[in-house]
Amino acid sequence: MRTPPTASRLDLSRSDRADLLAEARRLLPSPLRRHLLGSSLSLGGLAMLTGCSLSGGASAETLLRAVSRLNDDAQAWLFDPSRLAPVYREADVARPFPYNAYYGVEQIRRVDDRNWRLELGGLIAHKASWTLAGLAALPQDEQITRHICVEGWSAIGRWGGVRFSDFLKRVGADLGARYVGFRCFDDYYTSIDMATALHPQTLLALSFDGQPLPAEFGHPVKLRMPTKLGYKNPKYLAEIFVSNVYPGGYWEDQGYNWFGGS
Amino acid sequence: MNITVQFHPIWLRINHWLNAVAFLVLMSSGWRIYDASPFLGFRIPSSLTLGGWLGGALLWHFAAMWLLAANGLAYLLSGIVSGRLRQRLLPIGVTALLSDLRAALSGQLAHERLDHYNQVQRLAYLAVILDLLVLVLSGLVLWKSVQFPLLRTLLGGYEQARRIHFLAMAGGGLFLLLHLLMTALHPRTLLAMLRGH
Numbered sequence: 001m002r003t004p005p006t007a008s009r010l011d012l013s014r015s016d017r018a019d020l021l022a023e024a025r026r027l028l029p030s031p032l033r034r035h036l037l038g039s040s041l042s043l044g045g046l047a048m049l050t051g052c053s054l055s056g057g058a059s060a061e062t063l064l065r066a067v068s069r070l071n072d073d074a075q076a077w078l079f080d081p082s083r084l085a086p087v088y089r090e091a092d093v094a095r096p097f098p099y100n101a102y103y104g105v106e107q108i109r110r111v112d113d114r115n116w117r118l119e120l121g122g123l124i125a126h127k128a129s130w131t132l133a134g135l136a137a138l139p140q141d142e143q144i145t146r147h148i149c150v151e152g153w154s155a156i157g158r159w160g161g162v163r164f165s166d167f168l169k170r171v172g173a174d175l176g177a178r179y180v181g182f183r184c185f186d187d188y189y190t191s192i193d194m195a196t197a198l199h200p201q202t203l204l205a206l207s208f209d210g211q212p213l214p215a216e217f218g219h220p221v222k223l224r225m226p227t228k229l230g231y232k233n234p235k236y237l238a239e240i241f242v243s244n245v246y247p248g249g250y251w252e253d254q255g256y257n258w259f260g261g262s
Numbered sequence: 263m264n265i266t267v268q269f270h271p272i273w274l275r276i277n278h279w280l281n282a283v284a285f286l287v288l289m290s291s292g293w294r295i296y297d298a299s300p301f302l303g304f305r306i307p308s309s310l311t312l313g314g315w316l317g318g319a320l321l322w323h324f325a326a327m328w329l330l331a332a333n334g335l336a337y338l339l340s341g342i343v344s345g346r347l348r349q350r351l352l353p354i355g356v357t358a359l360l361s362d363l364r365a366a367l368s369g370q371l372a373h374e375r376l377d378h379y380n381q382v383q384r385l386a387y388l389a390v391i392l393d394l395l396v397l398v399l400s401g402l403v404l405w406k407s408v409q410f411p412l413l414r415t416l417l418g419g420y421e422q423a424r425r426i427h428f429l430a431m432a433g434g435g436l437f438l439l440l441h442l443l444m445t446a447l448h449p450r451t452l453l454a455m456l457r458g459h
Contacts, residue, residue: 064321071324078409085408146420148407151298151316154420227408255317257324262408 068257075259081195085226085262088144093209094155097147099216100230102188102250108215109186109236116220122181122241125172132220136206138162138170143201145226147233148262150251159224160207165198173242181247182223183239190234190249192225193259194242201226204237232260268458269376274346277337278455284330285394285434287312287322292431294319301424324405331398338391351384359385376454390437393430400427 099105117129142160168175175198181191196202205224206213213219218235225233231251241247252258270278294311296302313319341347362381365371371380379387403414403423417423445452 061321064318064325067325067328068321075406078406080409083408083411086411086414146407148420149299150320152295152404152424153299153301251317255321257320261406 071257072259075261076193079195079261081199085145085201088156092156093158097157098155110215113220118237119239120171121239122243123174123177124242135162147230149230158209159203159205161203161205164202164204167204177242178244179247181241181243182234182237184234184236185238186236188234188250190232191247192232196225196227199227227261229260229262231256269454270458273340275455277333280333284326287326288330289431291319291322334394350379351388354381354384393433397430400430
């Protein structure tokens with residue numbers, strides 16, 4: 001009797017698996033997809049679809065996320081509150097500066113400056129909301145620094161605005177709290193450690209390259225920190241809150257490191 | 263009487279295999295990170311990469327970096343304190359190296375003693391130690407460029423450090439290929455790295 005064509009059957013099943021996988025990628029909502037595919041596929045993969053080592057993948061992910069928490073602590077320990085990120089000349093500014101978000105340019109949200117308010121919440125004494133004009137009336141600072149993206153690329157930009165430490169003191173924020181959280185009107189959210197919030201180069205940015213902050217870079221107000229990676233710098237700010245409860249973040253909840261220092 | 267001579271002490275074998283695991287994890291997850299912004303103009307096929315997506319690759323990369331660094335530190339310290347690094351890898355002489363290199367390329371270089379490295383081996387092992395050192399240092403600049411100002415300046419800035427990190431990875435990868443080739447030609451060395459003799 002002829003032996004069955006083992007090799008070709010294997011090939012077929014391999015391509016079937018690839019198809020199944022592509023299907024799974026399309027069907028799963030993105031956070032779940034990343035959670036599942038983040039580690040199980042990585043181990044060379046498709047283990048998930050063989051049905052036997054999903055728990056193996058899940059425990060690898062648990063371990064990796066635990067190490068990521070330790071990396072938060074390591075970065076907090078390394079972070080020097082008075083060490084400044086390098087500053088550059090105006091000629092070094094990247095023009096055009098790259099756009100990056102979790103959605104494409106066509107989905108950029110726009111607000112009417114007259115209706116926009118910055119809300120304050122949590123451990124803050126004076127919770128009155130701020131208008132753009134109110135923020136613009138505060139003493140302004142400027143920096144030309146390198147923006148480093150988690151993807152690896154970097155670009156030098158020029159941001160102007162209010163020193164965040166000045167702002168936090170002015171509104172009576174509890175500076176001993178652990179976290180400052182940000183809610184954005186493009187549904188993005190993130191949070192940072194208080195030490196970085198008080199860093200002298202952490203800026204409530206109202207302008208980019210001498211112009212009011214353009215829509216693609218977070219109009220009307222974003223938080224700019226040259227000591228953290230791009231995804232930690234929230235654009236389109238809607239609310240700032242101070243808290244001792246870990247607020248997480250859009251990318252952080254999916255597996256990006258929370259501290260995200262650069 | 264049957265005395266087994268241990269060419270590689272147990273701590274060294276553990277160092278070797280932990281290093282192999284750490285390097286493979288770092289290289290394959292690093293390829294996925296590179297693909298997020300492929301500044302050299304080519305992509306690495308994602309089937310060769312680890313992590314599934316950028317966030318997964320970063321989790322692997324920033325976990326395995328501790329293994330590579332701690333294991334590498336233990337290797338260097340124990341190698342220096344025990345005198346083994348000096349005994350095995352030094353001296354290297356230009357004349358002897360050239361003669362061994364000629365012999366190696368013509369297939370005439372003998373490997374009869376596992377406890378004695380020829381000049382080509384010494385150069386390769388020293389080079390890969392230096393290469394891993396460059397990988398770790400350039401990696402530190404990429405990981406926390408603001409917090410290591412001296413290192414950042416020495417490596418020519420963040421963007422330059424990206425290129426150095428990639429080149430050092432390629433150097434390590436090249437070593438790995440040669441290393442695997444030589445092990446295939448001399449399987450006894452693999453056995454020695456597993457059981458010590």
